[in-house]
Amino acid sequence: xxxxxxxxxxxxxxxxxxxxxxxxxxxxxxxxxxxxxxxxxxxxxxxxxxxxxxxxxxxxxxxxxxxxxxxxxxxxxxxxxxxxxxxxxxxxxxxxxxxxxxxxxxxxxxxxxxxxxxxxxxxxxxxxxxxxxxxxxxxxxxxxxxxxxxxxxxxxxxxxxxxxxxxxxxxxxxxxxxxxxxxxxxxxxxxxxxxxxxxxxxxxxxxxxxxxxxxxxxxxxxxxxxxxxxxxxxxxxxxxxxxxxxxxxxxxxxxxxxxxxxxxxxxxxxxxxxxxxxxxxxxxxxxxxxxxxxxxxxxxxxxxxxxxxxxxxxxxxxxxxxxxxxxxxxxxxxxxxxxxxxxxxxxxxxxxxxxxxxxxxxxxxxxxxxxxxxxxxxxxxxxxxxxxxxxxxxxxxxxxxxxxxxxxxxxxxxxxxxxxxxxxxxxxxxxxxxxxxxxxxxxxxxxxxxxxxxxxxxxxxxxxxxxxxxxxxxxxxxxxxxxxxxxxxxxxxxxxxxxxxxxxxxxxxxxxxxxxxxxxxxxxxxxxxxxxxxxxxxxxxxxxxxxxxxxxxxxxxxxxxxxxxxxxxxxxxxxxxxxxxxxxxxxxxxxxxxxxxxxxxxxxxxxxxxxxxxxxxxxxxxxxxxxxxxxxxxxxxxxxxxxx
Amino acid sequence: xxxxxxxxxxxxxxxxxxxxxxxxxxxxxxxxxxxxxxxxxxxxxxxxxxxxxxxxxxxxxxxxxxxxxxxxxxxxxxxxxxxxxxxxxxxxxxxxxxxxxxxxxxxxxxxxxxxxxxxxxxxxxxxxxxxxxxxxxxxxxxxxxxxxxxxxxxxxxxxxxxxxxxxxxxxxxxxxxxxxxxxxxxxxxxxxxxxxxxxxxxxxxxxxxxxxxxxxxxxxxxxxxxxxxxxxxxxxxxxxxxxxxxxxxxxxxxxxxxxxxxxxxxxxxxxxxxxxxxxxxxxxxxxxxxxxxxxxxxxxxxxxxxxxxxxxxxxxxxxxxxxxxx
Numbered sequence: 001x002x003x004x005x006x007x008x009x010x011x012x013x014x015x016x017x018x019x020x021x022x023x024x025x026x027x028x029x030x031x032x033x034x035x036x037x038x039x040x041x042x043x044x045x046x047x048x049x050x051x052x053x054x055x056x057x058x059x060x061x062x063x064x065x066x067x068x069x070x071x072x073x074x075x076x077x078x079x080x081x082x083x084x085x086x087x088x089x090x091x092x093x094x095x096x097x098x099x100x101x102x103x104x105x106x107x108x109x110x111x112x113x114x115x116x117x118x119x120x121x122x123x124x125x126x127x128x129x130x131x132x133x134x135x136x137x138x139x140x141x142x143x144x145x146x147x148x149x150x151x152x153x154x155x156x157x158x159x160x161x162x163x164x165x166x167x168x169x170x171x172x173x174x175x176x177x178x179x180x181x182x183x184x185x186x187x188x189x190x191x192x193x194x195x196x197x198x199x200x201x202x203x204x205x206x207x208x209x210x211x212x213x214x215x216x217x218x219x220x221x222x223x224x225x226x227x228x229x230x231x232x233x234x235x236x237x238x239x240x241x242x243x244x245x246x247x248x249x250x251x252x253x254x255x256x257x258x259x260x261x262x263x264x265x266x267x268x269x270x271x272x273x274x275x276x277x278x279x280x281x282x283x284x285x286x287x288x289x290x291x292x293x294x295x296x297x298x299x300x301x302x303x304x305x306x307x308x309x310x311x312x313x314x315x316x317x318x319x320x321x322x323x324x325x326x327x328x329x330x331x332x333x334x335x336x337x338x339x340x341x342x343x344x345x346x347x348x349x350x351x352x353x354x355x356x357x358x359x360x361x362x363x364x365x366x367x368x369x370x371x372x373x374x375x376x377x378x379x380x381x382x383x384x385x386x387x388x389x390x391x392x393x394x395x396x397x398x399x400x401x402x403x404x405x406x407x408x409x410x411x412x413x414x415x416x417x418x419x420x421x422x423x424x425x426x427x428x429x430x431x432x433x434x435x436x437x438x439x440x441x442x443x444x445x446x447x448x449x450x451x452x453x454x455x456x457x458x459x460x461x462x463x464x465x466x467x468x469x470x471x472x473x474x475x476x477x478x479x480x481x482x483x484x485x486x487x488x489x490x491x492x493x494x495x496x497x498x499x500x501x502x503x504x505x506x507x508x509x510x511x512x513x514x515x516x517x518x519x520x521x522x523x524x525x526x527x528x529x530x531x532x533x534x535x536x537x538x539x540x541x542x543x544x545x546x547x548x549x550x551x552x553x554x555x556x557x558x559x560x561x562x563x564x565x566x567x568x569x570x571x572x573x574x575x576x577x578x579x580x581x582x583x584x585x586x587x588x589x590x591x592x593x594x595x596x597x598x599x600x601x602x603x604x605x606x607x608x609x610x611x612x613x614x615x616x617x618x619x620x621x622x623x624x625x626x627x628x629x630x631x632x633x634x635x636x637x638x639x640x641x642x643x644x
Numbered sequence: 645x646x647x648x649x650x651x652x653x654x655x656x657x658x659x660x661x662x663x664x665x666x667x668x669x670x671x672x673x674x675x676x677x678x679x680x681x682x683x684x685x686x687x688x689x690x691x692x693x694x695x696x697x698x699x700x701x702x703x704x705x706x707x708x709x710x711x712x713x714x715x716x717x718x719x720x721x722x723x724x725x726x727x728x729x730x731x732x733x734x735x736x737x738x739x740x741x742x743x744x745x746x747x748x749x750x751x752x753x754x755x756x757x758x759x760x761x762x763x764x765x766x767x768x769x770x771x772x773x774x775x776x777x778x779x780x781x782x783x784x785x786x787x788x789x790x791x792x793x794x795x796x797x798x799x800x801x802x803x804x805x806x807x808x809x810x811x812x813x814x815x816x817x818x819x820x821x822x823x824x825x826x827x828x829x830x831x832x833x834x835x836x837x838x839x840x841x842x843x844x845x846x847x848x849x850x851x852x853x854x855x856x857x858x859x860x861x862x863x864x865x866x867x868x869x870x871x872x873x874x875x876x877x878x879x880x881x882x883x884x885x886x887x888x889x890x891x892x893x894x895x896x897x898x899x900x901x902x903x904x905x906x907x908x909x910x911x912x913x914x915x916x917x918x919x920x921x922x923x924x925x926x927x928x929x930x931x932x933x934x935x936x937x938x939x940x941x942x943x944x945x946x947x948x949x950x951x952x953x954x955x956x957x958x959x960x961x962x963x964x965x966x967x968x969x970x
Contacts (some may be wrong), residue, residue, distance in 0.1 A: 005679040186750035193709055193745075194765040194817070195738035204764070210753040322897075365807065450944040477925050478697070507696045507863045512907035512921045534836045537909030560913045580866045588848075589870050591841035595806045641864045 023290050028287020036279030040272070044093040046458055051087035055243070067262040069132075077264040078246070080255040085268050088248055093272060095244035099160055100226035100276070106164025107225070110216045111171025116210065118172070119179025120202060130176065137169045138310040140230065149237045156239040163228045171217050175210055182209045212291040219284035220580065224276040230273050243271035325496055325528050326353035326376070326414075330389035333368070333375050333397075335599065337383060343599035345371045347554050348389065349624070353528050358519075360539030360560070361532045362575075363549035364596045369532050370419070372499045372549075375399075377414060378406045393496070411442045415494040417485050419501040423475040424485060431484045432469040435459070458487040461524075462517060479510035486517065490525070500532045514540060536575050545632075550570050551597045551607030554626055558633035569635040570614045606638070613637060649720075650857055651682040651708075651825060656717035658700075658707050662930050676929045677703040679881030681717070682798040687824070688855040689775065690848075692868035692889070695878035699925040701861045703846055704878075705827045708859070709743055710734045722824070739769055742818035746830035748810035754803040758813055762786060765821045781820055789816035790846050808839035815846065826850075829861045844870060865901075868907040869893055874962075877901045879935045887963030897965040899944050936968065944969050 024030055043050060052075070065082030076085040078245055118129040145162050152158045182188065183206065190541055191201050232238055233246025234253070252265035329350050334342035346368040353359055363369045374380050376398060391398045393413055398406065401526075418424040426434060432455045439446075439454060446454075456466045462483040473481055482502055489497050499518065501509040519542045522529055531539055541548060546563040548555045548571065554567040567573050577590035594611040603609055609619040618638050626636045658678040677700040685691050695701050706712045708719065710729060719727045726737060745751040752761055762782045772778040779798075782954055786794035789812040802810055811831060818826060828847065832840040848871035862868055868875060869889060876886040877900060885898040896902045903920040922941045927933060933940050939949040946969075954966045 075874055186745055186747055187753040189711070190745055190751045190814070190817070191753075191764070191768075192711055193738065193743040194768055195735045196764070196768045200768055204756070205753055208753070364838055428894070465676050479925055505718055505892040507929075508904065509696055509866070509922055510905050510925065512919060513923070516919075516921055535909065536837065537911040540909065540911050543913075563914050565914065576911055578838050582868055587843040591845055595808060595838075595839070641678070 001152055009070050023473055024286070027290055028291060029282050033198075033279045033282030033284075033286055036275060037283060040093055040276055040279065042088050044097050047087075047090035049086070053084040053087045053091045054471070055083045055091055065258065067260045069262070069264065070264055071362045074264055076268050077236075077262065079265050080251055080257065085264055088243060088512060089245075089268050092243050092245045092248055092269060093276075095156065095242045096246070096272070096276065097225055098165065098228060099156065099229040099244065100162045100222045103163035103167065103225040104218055104222040106161065107167035107221050108171055108214060110165070111168035111217075111221075112175050112210070112214055114168070115172040115175025116179050116202060116206060119176040120198070120206060126176075129172075131170050133169050136166070137173075141166050141228070145228065145232060146235060146237060149232055154237050154239055154243045159229060159232060159237075159239065163225050163232075165431045167221055167225060167228070167634070169222060171214070174213060174217055178210050179206055180422065181563065183204050212287075216284050216288045216291065219280050219287065223280040223284075226273065226276055226280075235297040240601045309536065314365075322357065324352050325355050325394060326351075326562045327392040328352070328372075328376070329391070331372065331375065331391055332388035333371055333380065334385050335371075335381075335383045336385055339609060340600070342387075344552055344602065345384070345599055346375070349547075349549070349554050350389075350626075351547050351554075351557060353530065355495070355528055356522065356526050357544045358522055358529045358531060358542055360536075360543040360546040361530055361548060361549065362533055362534065362536055363555075366596055366599070367547050368552040369501055373416065373500060373530065373532060376498070377410055377416060379410075381418075410485045411438065411489075411494060412492045413494060414496040414498065415489040415492070416498040416500060417482075417489045417502050420505065425481060427473055429527075430470045430472055430477065431464075432459070435488050435491060438488045442492045454491075458490055459484075460601045461490065461521065462487045482506065482510075483517065486521070490521070493525075494527070496528045496530070498530045498532065501534070502531075503538060504533070504535075507550070511538070518542070537562075537579055546574070551602065552599070553607060553623075554634065554636055555608065555625055556633075556635040557626075558622070558629075558635075562633050568629055568633075569608075569637050570612050570639070571608050572635075574611075574613065606636075647891050648686075649684040649736070650687040650689075650722060651683070651685040652720040653681055653708070654718040656681045656683075656704070656707065656719065657715045658712055659702055659715045670720075673930055675882045676700075677716075678707060679932075681878075681881075681883055683876065683883070685857050685859065687857055688851060689874070690851055690860060690872045691862065691864075692860045692862060692872035692875045693878060694862055694865050694868065694875060696863055696926050698880075698929065699878045700929070701878050702829055702883040703800050704898055705829050705859065705861055708827060709741060710737060735769070739765075739821045740823050740896075741814055741825045741827065742821060742823040744811075744814055744826065744828040744831045747834050748807055748814055749834070749837075751814055752810055757798065758800050758802070758805075761802070761813060762767075762816045762820055765817060768823065771821075782816075785816040785820035786813075788819055789813070790842070790848070793815065798943075806839075807835050808842060811835060811839075812846070815843075819850070824856060826858045827861070828858060830863070831860075832867060833862065833864065840867065847871065849850050864908070865893075865904050874892055874916075877904065880926060880932065880964070882937065882969070884938065885963075885965040887960070887965075891960060891963045895960070895963075897959055897963070897970045898938075898967045899942050899969070900909045903943070936966075938967075 007486050042372065065078050066080060068078040069079045074084050074086070076089065079085055079088060081093070114129050114133065118126040145166060148162050149159060160211055181636065188201060229244060230246030230249070233244050234250045236250055238244055238250070245288055248269035249266060256263040330348045331346060332348055333346040335345050336342050349372055353361065361369050371380065371384060375384070375386055378398065386399055393409060396409070398409065433454050435458055436451050437443045439451060455469060459466060459469055464480060464483050464487070476484060503514050506514065515538065518529060521527055531543065533539055543560045545559050547557045548563065550571050555562060555571045556567060564576065565570060567576065574590070574592045578592060580589060592611055597603060597607055605621045606619045606624050609615045612619065624636045624638045626634050627640050628634055656678055658679055659674040659676055662673040662675050681704060693701050693704070703712060707714050711728070714727055717727065718725065721737065721741070726733065729737060759779070759782055762785055763778055766778055766781060768770045772781055783794040784795055791809065791812050802813070803954050804812065832843050835843065844867060847858060851858055851871070860868060860872060872889050873885060875889050876883050876893040877898065878884070879900055885892065885901045892901065893905070896905055906920040920943060922943055927940060932967050935951045935953050936949045939945045942949065948968055952968065954968045956964045956966055957970050958964050959970060
């Protein structure tokens with residue numbers, strides 16, 4: 001079986017390091033941190049070349065040289081021993097950085113190993129290691145360090161070891177929880193299933209995913225180690241033969257710099273410490289954003305209002321037809337990423353939803369169906385922008401409303417049942433609490449007793465007994481959570497409910513229950529429903545009309561009988577053929593070769609052309625328009641153009 | 645003597661302890677995930693294991709894989725008893741029994757390239773030590789799984805592929821060891837309908853060309869009709885009906901099977917029909933219902949069902965059902 005790979009570019013050797021640098025260099029904060037850190041490193045490494053004076057000898061120093069203010073000979077003045085402060089600064093950086101980096105290395109290795117071992121093996125090992133960590137955590141670090149350093153010879157090596165051996169606790173706790181999270185992921189189970197042992201799994205599956213966190217953590221540990229070293233030296237516990245910034249502070253403080261007014265002797269080493277800690281913090285924070293890009297993007301921010309469309313509201317409906325509630329006309333939505341051409345996620349999609357109508361919105365993942373629905377509620381992610389067309393809800397133009405106006409429509413006019421009921425419910429609050437919140441947020445204040453009654457009424461409506469109302473989401477089964485989500489969507493008596501893949505993760509039997517429930521609610525409450533799904537079979541039994549989307553455009557739109565029995569667009573036809581037909585199980589299952597187009601690489605012509613069995617030359621070059629095929633039936637395909 | 649069956653399972657049970665016994669209650673409570681399963685499978689046969697979530701079908705698969713130790717019962721694979729196999733035997737067996745997981749988004753390590761993912765089983769088992777022959781096997785497995793030309797995929801990362809492509813990578817990773825038995829745990833339920841057919845056809849082809857036996861685990865009876873030879877319907881840790889595919893689809897006997905069949909979506913509004921929608925969900929497998937386990941949800945329940953556990957009946961050769969009403 002050949003699979004089309006037209007949308008794949010030839011494999012470019014993609015280097016993760018290069019990708020990393022590309023993202024990293026765009027993060028200004030991280031870049032500033034890195035530059036600051038490199039600068040101080042250069043200063044430390046080339047201290048002998050950069051320092052104007054040799055501070056290792058005390059030759060040629062007289063009493064007059066003590067605490068000289070900054071001058072042309074000593075740019076940053078001199079210290080209590082008459083030595084050049086600028087030179088001390090460079091040599092001090094060496095010691096501070098050496099201690100910081102080596103001590104942090106020890107801490108991170110210990111913390112990383114303990115964290116991974118505890119998280120991975122669990123049980124008694126974990127208990128033992130984590131209790132040990134807890135004990136280490138409650139012992140105050142600094143006094144213990146002071147005691148140990150005071151008892152041992154205050155050499156640089158001792159200080160490194162003491163700081164390193166006491167600084168691993170937070171690392172081990174963070175690493176353990178990350179290991180626990182990675183361990184429960186399916187690819188670890190898959191590795192076990194192929195026969196991999198523990199050491200293989202740790203090396204190939206746990207470590208690569210713990211590493212980013214470890215790096216970010218290491219950077220923070222370094223700055224803590226530098227602060228620890230400065231503190232110890234300031235307290236006079238540093239290595240007397242190795243001058244560090246802490247020691248500079250100690251000497252200046254202990255030898256009357258304050259009373260002599262020699263501020264430079266205190267400010268310069270203090271500045272060094274702040275500089276390094278600040279650079280590390282910036283770098284760490286920036287790295288975290290780079291390694292965890294989801295922290296920044298993916299907020300559902302309210303989309304900016306667009307210019308009022310030129311299309312007027314059309315009120316006329318045919319005789320005997322229910323009034324139009326929702327009228328979407330030529331709506332286009334782009335995703336805008338800096339430095340890239342806009343991705344045309346939705347292009348010129350139109351539909352009308354009548355009162356009491358149930359419309360199926362069908363398409364594969366990535367076809368723009370969720371984007372279209374979010375745009376109606378103006379809940380697009382930050383990058384999403386409505387770039388053309390308009391949408392009316394009754395006589396109000398949704399796409400031109402102010403934030404306050406649209407907030408009034410959300411939930412009260414149009415509400416949405418989000419995909420994935422588990423993630424859409426807050427795990428630490430009871431279900432009744434969350435439904436009550438939806439009511440309070442969108443309506444004038446009502447007394448507690450009425451609120452409770454309303455919550456019970458809503459739960460009853462979706463088939464959840466009142467005794468379960470004060471349970472937490474995790475006590476509910478998948479089907480019940482989905483019911484709770486529906487109750488929440490109904491909280492403010494909306495006229496239109498958008499159900500975004502409400503049954504996708506559910507078993508067939510529960511799926512049937514939810515479909516039955518939605519159908520009943522529609523009849524009982526006169527709701528209009530848009531049912532978003534990738535499964536044509538699901539909607540066949542209850543929809544009035546169906547809109548089939550492909551690659552961001554309307555493939556076909558019509559009433560349910562036309563779509564299932566007289567489909568004109570090859571995509572609709574192929575989708576229907578791909579369905580298992582139980583009455584004829586010997587037949588080979590028809591499949592649509594290839595994959596849906598990626599938004600960043602849309603075909604020039606018809607977006608379905610690369611997978612279409614009926615494609616001809618024109619399809620590759622020209623995008624077909626949406627053709628009307630008789631009353632309320634539209635398809636965008638060159639093949640149907642000739643039809644009346 | 646020729647072996648009749650490639651895989652035989654007798655009275656397999658897997659119980660999990662539900663929390664520790666409390667201070668006041670000595671009696672430990674157990675989750676009866678798999679509670680007395682008999683199964684057999686011929687070489688090159690496809691058996692569909694159908695049931696709702698919580699019926700124990702995934703636990704059964706993990707137990708057959710040796711990833712969970714059975715509490716009781718017997719598993720015989722290719723004439724060798726493997727119920728309590730030691731680690732070495734387990735590792736050897738994993739070259740012959742492979743598994744495909746449900747979620748192609750979660751079952752691939754995002755930091756590995758496709759080549760590393762597919763080569764991993766070879767590395768783990770110390771096969772094909774030379775880089776060149778190893779890559780040749782990876783390429784072959786990818787192409788067998790329908791990812792052609794394979795070298796355009798080798799250096800890609802999972803996030804660059806679509807769901808269907810990822811599931812093919814998972815299948816390639818299972819094929820690279822050339823197993824005899826494939827346990828496919830809901831391999832298409834996370835995929836779009838248009839992609840599902842391709843994956844199902846791929847599995848059907850593999851079985852034809854390589855004589856791989858497949859246990860296909862799913863909650864959707866609709867997808868199995870096409871290539872399963874037999875269907876076993878599971879409910880609360882037990883098999884309630886088993887038989888040849890055609891027989892089960894055309895002539896279901898157990899009320900549960902009938903209900904499952906009736907809710908399969910039919911993509912034609914003209915065929916809107918009566919559905920048997922069971923209310924409630926699979927009960928919790930800690931406190932099992934008395935008598936027939938299905939009786940609290942059964943539309944045809946009678947007093948007798950609440951007390952006696954139904955024995956197997958055989959309405960047709962090879963078609964067995966556990967229901968008092970048959």
